[in-house]
Amino acid sequence: MKRFAPAFLVLSWVVMGFSFAFFVPMAWDWFGEGGGHAWVWGWCFAFTLATGAWLWVRTRHAHRELTVRDGFLLVTLVWVVLPAYASLPLMFTIHGLGFTDAYFEAMSGLTATGATALAGLDLLAPSVNIWRCFLQLIGGLGVMLLAVAILPFLGLGGAQLYKAEVPGPMKEQRLTPRLAETARGLWSVYFVLSLACFLAYRAGGMSWSDAFMHMCTTLGLGGMSSHDQSFGYWNSPQLEWTAVLFMLLAGISFARYFMLWRQRSLSPVLKDTEVRAYFGTLLAATVLVTSMLLVEQVVEGFPQALRQAAFQVLSVATTTGYATTDYLLWPSFVPVLLLFLGCFVSCAGSTGGGIKMVRVLVLVKIAQRELVRIIHPRVVYPVALGRSVVPADVIAAVMAFMLIYGGAMVVLTMLMLASGLDVVTAFTAIVACLNNIGPGMGKVGPSGNYGALNDFQIWLCSLAMLLGRLELLSVMVLFTPQFWRR
Numbered sequence: 387m388k389r390f391a392p393a394f395l396v397l398s399w400v401v402m403g404f405s406f407a408f409f410v411p412m413a414w415d416w417f418g419e420g421g422g423h424a425w426v427w428g429w430c431f432a433f434t435l436a437t438g439a440w441l442w443v444r445t446r447h448a449h450r451e452l453t454v455r456d457g458f459l460l461v462t463l464v465w466v467v468l469p470a471y472a473s474l475p476l477m478f479t480i481h482g483l484g485f486t487d488a489y490f491e492a493m494s495g496l497t498a499t500g501a502t503a504l505a506g507l508d509l510l511a512p513s514v515n516i517w518r519c520f521l522q523l524i525g526g527l528g529v530m531l532l533a534v535a536i537l538p539f540l541g542l543g544g545a546q547l548y549k550a551e552v553p554g555p556m557k558e559q560r561l562t563p564r565l566a567e568t569a570r571g572l573w574s575v576y577f578v579l580s581l582a583c584f585l586a587y588r589a590g591g592m593s594w595s596d597a598f599m600h601m602c603t604t605l606g607l608g609g610m611s612s613h614d615q616s617f618g619y620w621n622s623p624q625l626e627w628t629a630v631l632f633m634l635l636a637g638i639s640f641a642r643y644f645m646l647w648r649q650r651s652l653s654p655v656l657k658d659t660e661v662r663a664y665f666g667t668l669l670a671a672t673v674l675v676t677s678m679l680l681v682e683q684v685v686e687g688f689p690q691a692l693r694q695a696a697f698q699v700l701s702v703a704t705t706t707g708y709a710t711t712d713y714l715l716w717p718s719f720v721p722v723l724l725l726f727l728g729c730f731v732s733c734a735g736s737t738g739g740g741i742k743m744v745r746v747l748v749l750v751k752i753a754q755r756e757l758v759r760i761i762h763p764r765v766v767y768p769v770a771l772g773r774s775v776v777p778a779d780v781i782a783a784v785m786a787f788m789l790i791y792g793g794a795m796v797v798l799t800m801l802m803l804a805s806g807l808d809v810v811t812a813f814t815a816i817v818a819c820l821n822n823i824g825p826g827m828g829k830v831g832p833s834g835n836y837g838a839l840n841d842f843q844i845w846l847c848s849l850a851m852l853l854g855r856l857e858l859l860s861v862m863v864l865f866t867p868q869f870w871r872r
Contacts, residue, residue, distance in 0.1 A: 389872070391448030393460040394441060400464055401438030404471065405431050410520050411475070411513040418595065423513055426478045434471045455869060462861050465852055469493040472521055479514050480504070486841045493848045495521030497855035498737055500609030500707035500824030503837040503844065507614050512595055515612040519599035523580070525855075526606025526636075526737040568644075575643045580605045583632045590625040604632045607737040609707030609824050616832070617697070618710040626697045626710060637664065637704040639735030659772040660733050660744045667731055667743070672699045675720055682717050703727035705739040707824025709832035721827055725814060728823040739822025739854050741791065748776055748784045783859070790858045795820060798850055805842050815839070819850035 412427035452460070472492035477483055487503040494501045495518055507515065583604055587597035596612060603610045613619035617626060638661055645654035655661055675695035676688070685691045694710065701708040702724035714721050730746045732738025751769045758767050769776045795816060802812035807829075814826030815836070825831055829838040836847060853861055863869055 390459055391445045392450050392452055393456040395445040395448045396460055397463050398438050398442035402435055404468055405434035411517040414516050415513045423479045423511055426475050430475045458860050458863050469496055486844050490844045490848050493851050496525035497822055497851045498522050498525050498606040498608035499822040499851045502835050507612055519602040519610050522606035522608030522610055523602035571644045572640050575640045586628045590628050604629055605636050607636050607704050607706045616709045623693055630696050630700045633700045633704045633706050637732045637736050637738050639733045641735045664733050664743050671727055672696050675699055678717055684716055703731040705732055705823045712833040714831045729821050745784050790862055794853055798846055801846055802843055815847055816850055819847045820854040822854045
């Protein structure tokens with residue numbers, strides 16, 4: 387494994403950097419509402435830093451440019467290893483929580499999925515809820531983007547990390563000539579939107595701690611909450627419309643905002659084919675759900691119907707997973723539609739999960755081309771998004787992704803069914819985890835949680851979250867014989 391030593395060297399830096407994240411809940415224990423767990427956070431910091439330092443000592447001489455293989459191995463290792471460290475304080479602070487559920491909770495946080503196996507969130511120590519939500523802020527845009535930003539200072543290149551980590555099929559378009567500058571620019575946009583969301587939540591009536599936690603889970607499109615009732619805890623139209631706004635913004639590629647700032651123009655957003663499809667789909671779904679709620683007399687009055695429809699459509703479609711009500715009690719068409727939207731609506735380069743809207747657009751264009759070719763076999767009909775022709779290698783990657791996506795969905799669902807789970811819960815749990823949505827249907831719906839599943843099923847869901855966060859190909863490539871050949 388010496389040939390992968392540079393990947394483990396960077397992993398050591400990531401682990402040591404991650405150790406400082408424990409200071410956030412530790413500070414809250416010391417200076418906030420307390421909880422008596424400061425020693426836990428301190429111990430976890432020391433252990434994580436020490437093991438990262440040990441790995442650095444073992445690999446500190448392995449300085450060379452990262453290869454494609456190094457990049458994919460490193461990204462997968464980071465998303466497997468960090469949840470293990472993040473789960474430790476949960477085991478020590480939540481009575482009776484085993485490693486399986488703790489790892490699931492940490493994986494859910496860092497992958498910005500928002501699924502939880504915990505009940506009684508209102509009774510947890512404030513620092514524990516801070517930690518759960520803060521993980522989603524870290525994982526939202528991708529912990530590896532931060533590593534890309536600092537790699538030049540380590541004397542290592544980050545191009546392969548960026549290619550493996552950034553969501554979406556079209557990753558060769560750089561926003562700036564220097565990759566580190568691109569990563570720092572994306573994090574700057576992320577920070578500005580996070581600050582605006584935090585202040586808006588505080589102005590809407592949340593406490594400082596709730597505003598911070600829900601800012602983390604809104605911009606990360608993760609949806610974890612410090613309350614069992616999620617956003618329904620406040621029953622506040624102002625807070626819900628604030629969440630709708632920032633979920634809408636977070637579902638758009640952060641690269642678009644970066645270009646908007648650089649060009650001082652709205653055209654990077656308004657003229658983007660994917661963004662227009664994103665807005666159009668959400669608008670149509672909101673109108674449809676609002677109409678159904680009124681026709682079926684689920685709620686009274688248009689304002690209330692629009693408020694509930696807009697919130698739940700944005701929440702599930704952007705893979706956030708907040709809830710203000712148990713929408714499984716609505717007409718059955720609605721929760722199925724919401725789960726379907728969560729599979730693809732988010733834009734590539736956003737903090738959302740799923741297939742991504744751009745892939746769906748490419749698939750539609752491919753289907754249109756094939757239909758035209760049936761009638762005119764010799765016609766030249768390039769696949770294009772806007773004025774840009776989609777390269778052949780991107781089309782091939784999209785097709786391969788969809789094949790593996792479908793295969794993973796079938797295999798994981800069949801394993802859940804074989805373990806004794808009912809069809810609705812098994813299928814929707816895998817859909818929700820693979821697309822990083824959070825709540826599914828059945829036992830894992832918005833009024834339930836994943837604590838109803840056994841250990842084997844929890845591990846399958848953890849695997850699904852990992853595959854979804856790294857968009858399958860980055861993980862599956864490790865299981866090919868060609869990856870390990872010299």
